[in-house]
Amino acid sequence: MLTLQELGLEPGFVLHSQMTPCERFALSGLLERLKPTVALEIGTYKGGSLQFLARNSEAVISLDIDPGIPTRLAGKFPNVEFRSGDSHQLLSDLVREMNEQKRPLGFVLVDGDHSTEGVKQDIEQLLNLQPQREIVILLHDSFNPACREGMRRANWASCPFVHQVDLDFIPGIYHYEAHDTAAPRTMWGGFACALLAPEKRIAPLIVQESQQPLYEAVKSVSTHVRQNLWGRLRRGIETLLRQ
Numbered sequence: 001m002l003t004l005q006e007l008g009l010e011p012g013f014v015l016h017s018q019m020t021p022c023e024r025f026a027l028s029g030l031l032e033r034l035k036p037t038v039a040l041e042i043g044t045y046k047g048g049s050l051q052f053l054a055r056n057s058e059a060v061i062s063l064d065i066d067p068g069i070p071t072r073l074a075g076k077f078p079n080v081e082f083r084s085g086d087s088h089q090l091l092s093d094l095v096r097e098m099n100e101q102k103r104p105l106g107f108v109l110v111d112g113d114h115s116t117e118g119v120k121q122d123i124e125q126l127l128n129l130q131p132q133r134e135i136v137i138l139l140h141d142s143f144n145p146a147c148r149e150g151m152r153r154a155n156w157a158s159c160p161f162v163h164q165v166d167l168d169f170i171p172g173i174y175h176y177e178a179h180d181t182a183a184p185r186t187m188w189g190g191f192a193c194a195l196l197a198p199e200k201r202i203a204p205l206i207v208q209e210s211q212q213p214l215y216e217a218v219k220s221v222s223t224h225v226r227q228n229l230w231g232r233l234r235r236g237i238e239t240l241l242r243q
Contacts, residue, residue: 019049019140020189026170027109027138027191031056034136036106040094042087042122043112043140044069047076053109054080061094063087063112087112091125104132111140119150127159135196143172143190143215145224151192156207160200168211169193174218185223187215 019027031039031052039057044050044064053060054077061081062069070082083090098105110122119139126137141147148167156162172190175182182188209215219225 037104039107041109088121099130108137116150123154131196131198137194139192142192157205161196164195166208167192171211
């Protein structure tokens with residue numbers, strides 16, 4: 001008999017994933033529909049999401065700062081090319097390579113650096129892509145305030161090939177108690193989604209936050225509120241000391 005946890009997994013997908021069942025269903029469904037020739041993953045961790053990308057893509061490039069990942073996942077994904085290092089440095093070369101070779105990148109999963117500036121940098125590197133076909137960019141943990149702020153601050157409009165962005169494509173979750181690597185009363189998960197196309201957009205770009213009221217309601221009871229207050233207080237003190 002299947003368990004509820006197993007309902008969110010396809011047969012043979014045994015590697016640990018930090019995604020919720022609805023996120024796994026969304027990721028699997030998108031990839032089955034898109035069947036990308038080339039997919040890119042930023043943030044490999046234990047290979048949980050890479051299982052979906054490798055099964056549904058002809059070729060995958062997986063970036064992670066941990067140099068031990070290619071060894072730990074050796075032999076599991078013959079169609080995956082692992083590149084180790086800081087994504088903020090690797091992405092610049094990779095995007096240039098994609099553009100020069102006109103590789104038909106069709107899907108990107110962003111799930112690496114979870115700091116505000118880190119998320120922003122990864123996005124803005126990707127915005128230098130010159131799409132050969134439609135590209136779906138899925139960004140995990142859009143419900144986390146630090147990640148979401150990076151997504152908000154990214155200069156999406158600077159890329160004429162971006163046609164749609166929604167920070168709440170799939171809403172996230174609230175961990176009242178500690179779970180996996182999540183601390184108690186923190187917000188994680190959720191997918192933002194952006195669509196790029198070879199044709200340039202002709203209308204102004206609107207970055208949607210379709211579940212913003214839900215996000216604000218949950219944030220008001222989370223630990224992120226105190227973190228934000230302390231951050232503003234610290235910056236205020238530092239400003240006064242410099243005067």
